[in-house]
Amino acid sequence: MEPIGVDHVAINVIDVPASIDFYTSVLGLAVRHDRPEFGFAGAWLDAGGQQVHLVEAAMPPSLGQHFSLLVANLDAVIDELREGGVAVTDPFAVGRDRQAFLADPSGNTIELHERGAQG
Numbered sequence: 001m002e003p004i005g006v007d008h009v010a011i012n013v014i015d016v017p018a019s020i021d022f023y024t025s026v027l028g029l030a031v032r033h034d035r036p037e038f039g040f041a042g043a044w045l046d047a048g049g050q051q052v053h054l055v056e057a058a059m060p061p062s063l064g065q066h067f068s069l070l071v072a073n074l075d076a077v078i079d080e081l082r083e084g085g086v087a088v089t090d091p092f093a094v095g096r097d098r099q100a101f102l103a104d105p106s107g108n109t110i111e112l113h114e115r116g117a118q119g
Helices: 016-026 074-083
Strands: 008-013 042-047 050-056 066-070 092-094 097-103 109-114
Touching (some): 008 016
Parallel strands (some): 008 050
Antiparallel strands (some): 042 050, 092 097
């Protein structure tokens, strides 16, 4: 097997409409309109060419699972989110990169990741 990329991540959420609002209004993702009817509530979102699928289902225990959104200016993103009332951790370095974390309305952890100087 030789994967060529990640097509999407799917996360459980408690309330699909509240989650759509958070991911679109707060985090800037866009709703995709090509999701078929699966017989359960959900949504497909676009995150800069990658997809996040929301599935209305019970939340699993939080054991460190998360997904990461790549951002160009972590400090500006943190300031914008905090001004909107979103709790975000202080940024910290991981090698040359920097990251911070927040949670969606269902409690899913989301990493904000800024790539550093390569060299």
